[in-house]
Amino acid sequence: MPTTLITGASSGLGAEMARQLADLGHDLALCARRTDRLDALRDEILAAHPDLRVSVKALDVTDHDAVFGVFEEFAEELGGLDKVIVNAGLGKGQPLGTGRFDANKQTAETNFIGALAQTEAAATIFRRQDAGHLVMVSSFSALRGMPRNITTYAATKAAVAHLAEGFRADVHGTPIKVTVLYPGYIVSEMSGTSARTPLMTSTEKGVRSMVETIVKEKASARVPAWPWAPLGFVIKHVPVGVLRRMG
Template identity: 85%
Template sequence: MARILITGASSGLGAEMARQFAALGHDLALCARRTDRLDDLRAEIGAAHPGVRVLVKALDVTDHEAVFGTFEEFAAELGGLDRVVVNAGLGKGQPLGTGRFDANKQTAETNFLGALAQTEAAAAIFRRQGRGHLVMVSSFSALRGMPGNITTYAASKAAVAHLAEGFRADVHGTGIKVTVLYPGYIVSEMSGTSARTLLMTSTEKGVRAMVEAIEKEKASARVPAWPWGPLGFVVKRLPTGMMKRMA
């Protein structure tokens, strides 16, 4: 069984991934800003899967020194890390030029610089071990530039996808694997009012598709495959005028 570190594990996709990986018998290293929720999640998993080891730590991924320290602490306590899921992120944002640089900056710093720190920390551990599995949680919105409130969010998620793909090329032929996930609409705290859309998938079902792709160590996956696989083909080819209506 694997030793899996998940960031942003206190709620939403991260918490559900922890539940589903625990059901598969994997040991877990969970971190997030909200330690009260992590403690509750650890108790829940412990009751359901008493044989699974669950470690929790507070972590704000914008504190880059803390990212490196926390990852190393988890690796030492578990005797290594087999998989790191870069999941922590922020969905805040406003249309460009509307006076909300602060919101867009926060999203960019959390989603890209935070992910860069996590990837650097994981990569150092994996290189030392000679093996490991990096999982980058990108977004369906990363497939092309998006309008409105998610312009910066989509750009940050495209950036982390390229970051992971570049690392994959760098470690090709070694024992280090890289998976990039492009989730569609899955119910989480970040989905907000969009939870009313007909395309929204439940957290459990959406994360099940993510976990299956991760367990198979797929290079990339749009999840759930239906309808996001076919929709990805369409969205990448939509005229700009039609993209504007999506704002």
């Protein structure tokens, strides 16, 4: 069965992806800043699936040298990596021109430069193996420039989607595959939202759609498909006045 690396695996979507992929028999390489949560997640998964290999390591994706080092350590320890899920990121941000460049800069550095480091590290391993599957977790907000607190966040998620698509063009016709996920509103620690938010999907259901897409190695998907696939068409065509009320 595949060996899958997940960044930002200590909570939210990353942790739930780890659980669901373990249910499908994947060996796991899990990394995040909070190792206490990673240790607890590893113990939980191994209690349910004692036959699996689950390796955990501390990683801050803004420490770019560490990204390359940790990915290589996982590959050596586990005999290669079949899938890498670039999931770690920040959801914070403030409206432009309101004196919070610091928050927007941190989001941009984590979500884009951090994702670039992860993609470079994964791509290096995949090219060496002549095989692999890169999964980029973008966002539904990447489909159009978004207002207020999510302006910078949405821009970074558009950027990482294009980054992954560019790599897909590079490796077209090879055994290396690329998937871009565009999740809608899914309950998670990072989202800071609750199940009462309109159109919100539970973590388990939302991640199930993500995992199904990953396993099928689809090129891209808006997940869950309902209502986010049809809403993708809508969001690209609504007037700016309507878009402004969505931020």
